[in-house]
Amino acid sequence: MTAFRTLSLAMLKGFVRDKVTLFFTFLFPLMFLVIFGLILRDVGADKTRIAVVGDGQVVSALRDSGVLELEQYDDVDAAVQKVKDGDLPAALIVRGQQLEVRFAQSDQVKSATVLGIVNGFVDKANVAATGQPPRFTFSAEKVEDASLKPIQFLTPGILSWGVAVSAVFGSALTLVSWRRKQVLRRIRLAPVSATSVLSSRLLVSTGVALVQGGIFVGIAMLPVFGLKLSGSWWLAIPLLLLGTISFFALGMLVGAFAKTEEAASAAANIVVLPMAFLSGTFFPVEQAPAWLQAVSKAFPLRHMNDGMLDVLVRGKGVEALAVPAAVLAGFALVVGFLASRVFKWEE
Amino acid sequence: MTEERPAVVVRDIRKSYGELKAVDGVSFTVAEGEFFGILGPNGAGKTTTLEIIEGLREPDSGEVRLLGESPWPRNVKLLPRIGVQLQASSFFEKLTAKEQLQTFGSLYGVSPGTAADMLELVGLADKANEQENKLSGGQRQRLSIACALVHDPDVVFLDEPTAALDPQARRNLWDVLRAIRERGKTIVYTTHYLDEAEILCDRVAIMDEGRILALDPPAVLVRGLDAPTHVMVQKGVLSVVDASALDGVEEAHENEVTLTISTRQPAPVLSALAERGALDGLQVRTATLEDVFLNLTGREYRA
Numbered sequence: 001m002t003a004f005r006t007l008s009l010a011m012l013k014g015f016v017r018d019k020v021t022l023f024f025t026f027l028f029p030l031m032f033l034v035i036f037g038l039i040l041r042d043v044g045a046d047k048t049r050i051a052v053v054g055d056g057q058v059v060s061a062l063r064d065s066g067v068l069e070l071e072q073y074d075d076v077d078a079a080v081q082k083v084k085d086g087d088l089p090a091a092l093i094v095r096g097q098q099l100e101v102r103f104a105q106s107d108q109v110k111s112a113t114v115l116g117i118v119n120g121f122v123d124k125a126n127v128a129a130t131g132q133p134p135r136f137t138f139s140a141e142k143v144e145d146a147s148l149k150p151i152q153f154l155t156p157g158i159l160s161w162g163v164a165v166s167a168v169f170g171s172a173l174t175l176v177s178w179r180r181k182q183v184l185r186r187i188r189l190a191p192v193s194a195t196s197v198l199s200s201r202l203l204v205s206t207g208v209a210l211v212q213g214g215i216f217v218g219i220a221m222l223p224v225f226g227l228k229l230s231g232s233w234w235l236a237i238p239l240l241l242l243g244t245i246s247f248f249a250l251g252m253l254v255g256a257f258a259k260t261e262e263a264a265s266a267a268a269n270i271v272v273l274p275m276a277f278l279s280g281t282f283f284p285v286e287q288a289p290a291w292l293q294a295v296s297k298a299f300p301l302r303h304m305n306d307g308m309l310d311v312l313v314r315g316k317g318v319e320a321l322a323v324p325a326a327v328l329a330g331f332a333l334v335v336g337f338l339a340s341r342v343f344k345w346e347e
Numbered sequence: 348m349t350e351e352r353p354a355v356v357v358r359d360i361r362k363s364y365g366e367l368k369a370v371d372g373v374s375f376t377v378a379e380g381e382f383f384g385i386l387g388p389n390g391a392g393k394t395t396t397l398e399i400i401e402g403l404r405e406p407d408s409g410e411v412r413l414l415g416e417s418p419w420p421r422n423v424k425l426l427p428r429i430g431v432q433l434q435a436s437s438f439f440e441k442l443t444a445k446e447q448l449q450t451f452g453s454l455y456g457v458s459p460g461t462a463a464d465m466l467e468l469v470g471l472a473d474k475a476n477e478q479e480n481k482l483s484g485g486q487r488q489r490l491s492i493a494c495a496l497v498h499d500p501d502v503v504f505l506d507e508p509t510a511a512l513d514p515q516a517r518r519n520l521w522d523v524l525r526a527i528r529e530r531g532k533t534i535v536y537t538t539h540y541l542d543e544a545e546i547l548c549d550r551v552a553i554m555d556e557g558r559i560l561a562l563d564p565p566a567v568l569v570r571g572l573d574a575p576t577h578v579m580v581q582k583g584v585l586s587v588v589d590a591s592a593l594d595g596v597e598e599a600h601e602n603e604v605t606l607t608i609s610t611r612q613p614a615p616v617l618s619a620l621a622e623r624g625a626l627d628g629l630q631v632r633t634a635t636l637e638d639v640f641l642n643l644t645g646r647e648y649r650a
């Protein structure tokens with residue numbers, strides 16, 4: 001037991017004293033979180049702006065609804081010029097009861113949106129003018145949909161990725177450097193099992209993963225980024241631990257084959273980077289083509305991402321963990337078994 | 348040297364790497380408490396022999412008994428009783444000298460307090476909080492030895508502990524090795540330095556190309572050689588012809604600075620030189636293990 005404790009402590013010290021590792025564990029993923037978080041901050045909130053000349057019942061209804069942003073002009077020519085220049089998609093010109101929309105042909109989607117919205121408000125005003133109750137009614141209610149605000153999918157994605165990277169690199173580099181520096185042979189000459197040595201390193205990795213989780217989520221929740229956690233966020237903790245174990249095992253496999261630290265680090269990158277891109281770390285996988293989505297299901301990181309997303313922000317319960325947990329545990333077992341088969345004590 | 352219970356028994360071990368016979372039929376016994384040296388040039392098979400005894404490698408054939416047990420396959424019962432310093436120093440990353448010792452100690456269930464004693468023993472007490480990669484080569488070597496001793500083993504294996512050290516550091520390390528010996532440990536160590544083996548070891552095995560060429564106490568090896576003593580004086584105090592004419596001189600020659608006289612009867616030669624007042628710059632060199640090596644292999648010894 002004391003061997004396990006002292007070893008864990010030794011490895012923790014080794015980790016904390018290595019500036020490069022600290023950078024790649026904490027600052028590097030955080031940079032992605034901050035940069036993407038700031039760049040994409042306003043994407044969801046972007047409303048269509050149109051030019052408006054004149055005023056009236058329809059215009060004030062439009063303004064109150066807030067569905068479009070209205071830019072007021074006194075002069076029709078100036079408003080139309082804006083559309084011609086491509087600065088605004090459409091101009092609404094009000095002449096008493098007459099409403100006229102001049103729209104840019106280039107952006108058909110936006111123009112259609114504007115036409116539909118204006119048309120809807122005109123119809124509504126017409127119905128109101130008749131004094132009759134409308135025969136058909138229509139009501140709308142907000143639904144928490146799958147397409148989230150950027151920070152909501154960025155945080156779980158970057159967290160999973162950051163944890164995966166540090167677990168893979170941590171175990172692969174430790175293994176290779178110990179083999180090269182003959183620490184493994186020296187340990188072999190001591191009355192301890194390889195398992196207790198490895199599990200002490202794993203303990204450090206899981207501790208690091210929890211700290212990463214705390215820091216990344218904490219920063220994403222700052223008002224500038226505005227992450228909102230769901231009530232079941234704590235379910236992310238078992239997922240985080242399971243993910244760490246899986247990627248630690250992957251690192252052991254990489255470390256068993258690599259001869260030098262450089263080779264290990266290159267190999268770990270080759271394994272982790274494509275997986276990160278295809279697993280929805282930087283953009284939601286739902287936006288990717290169907291075949292790619294299918295491919296991404298083969299990666300454990302994809303499932304970790306999914307699970308994180310479900311419990312951290314979508315507010316799903318324990319049942320959402322079933323598939324990710326099964327995939328990650330299975331992956332850890334298979335890869336861990338392979339790694340133990342190809343494990344080498346010396347070069 | 349008690350012969351009752353040998354610490355190490357090696358019987359005809361062999362190990363080949365492909366065509367190369369790294370160890371080619373090596374046998375010897377090391378008594379408990381003995382300081383045993385294995386000496387030989389690069390590639391002689393010293394490390395391979397040590398690692399077979401330690402249980403890090405399996406011999407192709409032959410038998411090893413370490414404290415009465417077989418070290419292969421990994422014998423956990425044996426491990427706490429042996430201490431090993433590998434040829435390449437092996438340390439945990441980014442840990443200080445003291446932390447290295449505590450960590451290695453913990454692998455054996457040794458209390459952390461022992462680390463300080465060990466640092467004292469190898470003269471590194473003032474470097475306790477220095478990270479391993481900031482130590483000098485000699486300091487690292489000493490730390491590595493301390494790590495091998497931290498669990499108070501009965502048999503200590505040191506693979507070239509004095510390699511790549513300056514003369515002063517080497518002498519300091521000799522004191523450390525003697526101190527370990529004083530504690531009653533059995534030491535098996537390898538070296539390239541013949542003079543060092545001569546000073547430190549109870550017995551040395553001279554190894555070359557996977558075989559042991561000779562095995563005896565250094566003094567016995569040298570005496571058995573019956574090699575001439577070299578008497579050296581400053582050039583010019585005596586001519587080569589006069590020197591050769593002295594009683595008991597086998598051969599004399601000179602270079603730019605020194606006249607060298609070879610003899611098997613140094614006493615009369617020295618007094619004859621004294622009579623002639625020709626003792627300026629006198630040096631007397633008796634045969635060394637280097638001569639033994641030359642005699643055994645027909646080659647100059649190159650460390």
Ligand SMILES: Nc1ncnc2c1ncn2[C@@H]1O[C@H](COP(=O)(O)OP(=O)(O)OP(=O)(O)O)[C@@H](O)[C@H]1O
Nearest residue numbers: 364367369387388389390391392393394395396434
């Ligand atoms: N793992 C290995 N694979 C192949 N050949 C090896 C291996 N280990 C040692 N050898 C070879 O076996 C021979 C003996 O090596 P060994 O390391 O025992 O020599 P040594 O006497 O310790 O030399 P040195 O003084 O340089 O340390 C060398 O020729 C070496 O190249």
Ligand SMILES: [Mg+2]
Nearest residue numbers: 393394395434
């Ligand atoms: Mg060697």
